[in-house]
Structures are given as structure tokens and as C-alpha cells.
Amino acid sequence: MGKLVVLGGGESGVGAAILGKDKAFEVFLSDFSKLKPKFKEKLNSEDIQFEEGGHSISRLEAADVIVKSPGISDDLPVIKNLKNKGIKIISEIEFASWFTDANMIGITGSNGKTTVTNMVFHILKNAGLSVSMAGNVGFSFAEQVARKKVQNYVLELSSFQLDGIESFQPHIAILTSITPDHLDRYHNNFQEYIAAKFRITKNQTEDDYLIYNKDDEVIVNCLEQQPVKAQLIPFTMDTLVDDLSAFIEDNKINIKLNHNLFTMSVTDLAVKGDHNTRNAMAASTAARLLKIRKQTIRESMESFRGVEHRLEQLGKINKVTFINDSKATNINATFYALGSMNSPTVWIVGGVDKGNVYEDLLSLVNEKVKAIVCLGIDNQKIYEAFSNCVDTIVETSNMNDAVTKAYELTEENDTVLLSPACASFDLFENYEDRGRQFKNAVNHLKK
Template identity: 45%
Template sequence: METKGKRLVVLGAGESGIGAAILGAREGYCVLVSDSGMIADSRKAELEANAIAWEENGHTLERMLEAELVVKSPGIPANAPVISAVRGRGIPVIGEIEFASRYTHAKLVCITGSNGKTTTTSLIHHIMLKAGLDAALAGNIGASFARQVAQGEHAYYVLEISSFQLDDMYDFKADVAVLLNITPDHLDRYEHQMANYVRAKFRIAQNMTSADSLVYCADDAETMNYLKEHSLGARLLSVSQRVASGQAAYLSGQTLQFAVPGVPPFGIAVDELSLRGRHNVYNAMAAGVAVLVLGVPEVAVREGLMDFKGIAHRFEFVRSVGGVAYINDSKATNIDSAWYGLDSVKGGVVWIAGGTDKGNDYRTLLPLVREKVRGIVCLTTDSGKLHACYDGVVPQIVDAHSASDAVKAAQGMAKAGDTVLLSPACASFDLFKNYEDRGDQFKRCVMEL
């Protein structure tokens, strides 16, 4: 496509916006980056080094309406006034993932789901590197997809993709897509309608053909309900911990069995997997099927599943102090993810929970809390819902307003053999910059015990 001299406006100066701007400049666009807030000095320096214009602390509407194409940050909702104004003029608005996909011929392996995206994406990438494939990791992880396309082509991109990113993708097509699960999350962005969120997640499969593969979980109720009523163009490959017949991967006793059509079947003992917990069995199955579809040999799959080190902030063991294990699961930002964290712990738990609530129904966790939790530390500015649900259910519930206070309170409740689990079930923005900041502060405090 001819782009030289065409005007591209990039809304948002985060990693995805900067990457889109750099790629746009490389492709001959006249680029403007516009942010409603302050742009970090390091970002400004990068834009200036690439001769890219920018503005901060607001969008100049006249300049927006001069664009022939707008690439927006996934954090900007579709009903934002600037987006409505631009679309009202017939100017196309797309996301960074969509934009970058127009300038690469690589095969795209794309992962979404309410929980497990980062672990599964990283695991797939790890196995592909084991197999000697030229694969880059992008999407919600590390350098943006657009930045990496601008810097040089790879044979494969492994992309973690959120529902917000999927909302802004139209012509994009995955070669292999993984849909891990769909549980309530970000419903405020979807008019508090679960059906809207489910449709957003299934955009991962849009434009796929029978030459492409969609890996999904046959145990996930929302996924299966959608598939009962909608036909997809992709080849469908399912994984299950309950049903063996017809699955591309399934659990047989304590052995994970792979049975991908066209690939010799094989099994791996659950105890040999480097990642522990029921949720990680699903992640391992989905990752294994996705790479086997690409022709990765069994030996690389087996080795990759056995030596993968995991990711920070997702059920990350920090250390043991006085016979008490401390686990950082700060990435558990919704109820379902916290359920997996609690379910994975053996023995008694002191649970550090809370943060920016997403409309959580904490009653979902009551069976696990009754079974395992001896104390709760509410790490949040508003602990009312946690107290309302769990007062009288567990022996102790206390409030904390810093990571240091939370760790000290948890240490006081725990006894040898217990686990202190930071698995908040909430976003982090009331007390922390993001979930990484929350997890990092937790780890630092634990190391100071």
C-alpha cells in the first residue's frame, strides 16, 4: 500500500504507541503521537530521535481530523470523545497489533484468555526457541509487536493479546490461535454484559480458515456455550482435564497426553512439568498443542515443558522464612485467577488480597477459603467487600495499606508449614503503579524478613 506522506495519528505514547509510530515513520507516514497525559522523557527522546512529532496533555482535534489513519492505545475506550469524533469523519481507527500485522509476512501465534495468557505465551515462545525457530515474543509482553516489526523481520511472532487489543483488530488473522478460558473480567468496558466480553475474546479467531488452528479449552463453559451457537472457519483443537475422547491433549490419571491429529501421540507425567498447579496443566496442554501444530518435535515440547522457569508475579515462589513459604501471585487480578492460586497451595494459607475492585463476587472463593485460609490481609484502600464476605469465615482479617504492613501482618498470622500467598483478585491501582510494582514491593519486603 502507498503510505508516503499520508498522515498517521497515534493516540497514546505507551510502548504500543511508540512502536506504532516508529513503524509508521519507517513505512513513510507523516506521524503525530498524541497523548492525553504527560509523555515520559525517555519516550519523547525516542520520538525526537526518529523525527516524529508529538503532543501531550490533550489531543488537538483539528490535527486528529487531518489523519488518514489513527492507531489508538488499547487503553482508550471506543466511546472516548476523540475516537467518536475521528470515526464520525470516516477516518479508520485500528490498534497497534492490527497495524503491525500489515507489514510482516511472519506466521502469527496468538494467545488470549482471561487467565494464563502471559504464562502460556512465554511457554510457547520458550518451546519454539528450543526447537530452533526464529520466534519473537510480543503483544502485551516486552517490546511491542510494531516496534519489533520495524526493527527487523522474524519467521514467527508469539503474541499475547488482550480483549482490549482484539477490539481494535479487523483484518488481522492468526495462523495459530489459543483461547485459554473466558471468565468475568473488565466487564465495565463491555457494558457489564458477559456476552460482549465473550464476543471480544472470540475475535482471536476472526478471519481464520481451515488452514489455521484454534486451540481452546473444552472444560471452559463460556467457550463451549459460544461454540455451540457459532461456526468458526479454523480447524478446532481442544484440550481437557476431564474428557479424553476427541481431545488434542487431555489428562489421563497423572499423565498429560498429547493426541494432535497427524502427530505421533505421547505423554508427559504431570510431576515432570516445571510449572505446578491445575491451571498450569491447562497452560501446558494448550502450549504443547499450539507448537505441535507448527511442527515442533516431541523432544523440544517435552524439554520445554520440563525446564520452563515461569514468569514473574505469577505464582512465583519468593522464599521460605521460619518454615513459611511466600508466593507472589500479584498478576492474579481477577477472581478466577485468585481461585487458581489458592487451589494450587497445599496446606494452610495466609491470603493477601484486595485492590481496585472489578465488581468481584468473592463468594465464588468461599469453599477454598473455608478449606485453606487461616487469615486474610486486605491490602487495599477499601476492604469493605472482603470483610463483608469473609468476616466470621476465617479466624483473622486485618487491613494493610502498604506491602510492608501486609507482609508483617501475614508473618504474624502464619505458622510453620503455611503459605503466605499474595493473590489479590483485584487490580493494583489504589496503592501501586501496576501489578508488577505490587509484586516487586511484596518480594522486597519478604526478602527483608
């Protein structure tokens, strides 16, 4: 099959290496950093050659195809040089899609994609389908294609993963929202980021479906300017009765697929808030396209309890509520979180700034936030944005300090909200690590 080089030895990279080995490629994995012990063990047990702590350029240049992990920027000199030599560089998602004929449901968006992915998976599993979750959640898509074999994949796809696709074609694509995010990686150009998200529908045909958020101006404008081949199914909080649409009427979700109508009361949803109603519409629409029974969809949406690290209620200490929203890695996600607060809030914020415009949060911070606890290496922008509307802003350098300080600033019936609006890489491994540390710190306070 030729020489496969995998750049990056995390979950997706090691999965791609295993699939490459199974498909008779000559595989070499290269990581500029140190590999985690669990991934090293895996590569050794699979007898896959690898290097860590640097790249052997000659071995990279000998590749027929390179699978690049999503965390590695296209702007790095090593990547540019390989591209200039005409070597095909793709993502793990693209590579895995070459070797499966399973039905693929691809989900992307600045916010909502993890929840929608979990919702779709929950419904399909309850319906008894052969299904697995992959992509930006769960285990590597490539490794699952190599070793698991299911008939349906529900794939959460980041813009970075979509950057590296060529022929990947989901039968159903879902676009939840597009707001400025990761602009540090897209040359501070919002149009580049939008184009990355829209790659999800690039290879779709008239036989495929694009379910999209009609309340999102960016998505609507883009569809007007660049028509797509897939059949379009909008979802909206307004009343809309197109032949293919999902909409709200009389506090009910209505999904109309030609002459077939599905309805469900919004009050029956286990997860609350307009954003979750939209998420439920998108997921339920995908399920209806797959001919899942209406009752199964209703029961699934009534039992779906939400996603860890997304507005996750951790209970109370002396009448102070703690909420873990570590998954809020951008301004728009934090906007949802602050908007859903119903009591005076001590807000824990900060991390690696991805080009944030904090001013978008000013009105909500004015209304909801009594104190700010910064949790990041560089908090200058947070101070500049909010020092005029919040009297108390304190800096901390680890999670235990942040939680202790936040609790000290509360009174009865207040809320402590971790909603960082930033990436986590300055102090944590990832947003899950940040969320777990928050939960541990809260539990420690309870003792």
C-alpha cells in the same frame, strides 16, 4: 502513506509511532497524561512529533488512521467523536500485522495466556526457530515488526487489543479460558467480553487452527452457537480421542493430530497443577502443528519454570512460605491460587475492583485462609464478602505495611500469599510493579 495519529504514549503506542514513521506515515502521538521519560527520549531520538497532558482535537481529526493504545476506553467522548467522523481506529496489533508476513500464534484467555505464551516461545526458541514474543508481554509488536524482523511471533493478546482488530489473522489461535473479567470496561456485560475474546478467530480460515479449552463451558457454548472457520483442536483433562485433540490418559498428555500421536507424562512437567497441565497441552499442541520435534517439546516442558508474578515461590522466613501471585488480577486467577495452597494462608488481596463477585471464593477462603490483609484504596467489598468467615481482616495502604502485617499474623508452616484478584492501578504502576514491591518487601524482612 497519509496521516497516522497514535493515542497513548506507552510501549505499544511508541512502537506503533516508530513503525508508522518507518512506513512513511506522517506521525503524531498524543497522550492525555504525562509521558514517561524513556518514551519521550525515544520519540525525540526518532524525530516523531508528540504532545502530552492533553489532546489537540483538530490534529486528531485530521488523521487518516488512528492507533489507540489498549488502555484507552472506546467509551471516551473523544474516541466516540472520532469514530462518528468515520476515522479508522485500530489497535497496535492490527497495525503491525499489516506490515509482516511472519507466522503468528495468537493467545488469549482470562487466565493462562501469559504462561501459554511463554511456554510456546520457550519451545520454539529451544527448537532454533526465528521467534519473538510480543503483544501483552515483552516489547511492542509494532516496533519489533519495524526493527527486529523474525519469522514467528508469539503474541499474548488481551481483550482490549482484540477490540481494535479488523484483518489480523493468526495462523494458530489459542483460547485458554473465559471467565468474567474487565466487566467495568464492557458495560458489565459478560457477552461483550466473550465476543472480544472470540475476535481472535474472526479472520481465520480453514487453513488456520483454533486450539481451545474444552473444559471451559463458556468457550464450548460459544463455539456451538457461532461456528468458526478454523480447524478446531480441543484440549481437556478428560479422555478424548478425536482425530484432532489433546487429552489426558493414564496421567499422560496425549496430543493427536490425525495419525500422529505425541505423549508426555504429566509428572515430567516442571510446573504443577491442573491449570498448568492444560497450559502445557495448549502450548505443546501449537508446537506440534509447527512440526517441532517431540523430544524438543518434552525437554522444553521439563525445563519451563513458570512465569514471574504467577504463583512464584519466594522462599521461607522462619518456616513461613511467601508466594507472589501479583498477576492474579481477577477472581478466577485467585481461585486457582487459593486452591493450590496446602497450609494455613494469610491472603493479601485488593486493588481496583473490575466488577468482582467475591462470593465465588467463599468456600476456598473458608477452607484455606486464616487472615486477610487488604491492600487497596477501597476494601469495602472485601469486608462485606469475607468478614463472616475470616476473623482477622486488616487494612494497609502500601506494600511494606501489607507484608509486615501479614508476617505478624503467621505461625510456623503458614503461607503468605499475594493474590490480589484486582487490577493494580490504585497504588501501583501495574501488576509487575506490585509484584516487584512484594518481593522487595519480603527480601527486606529476611534481613
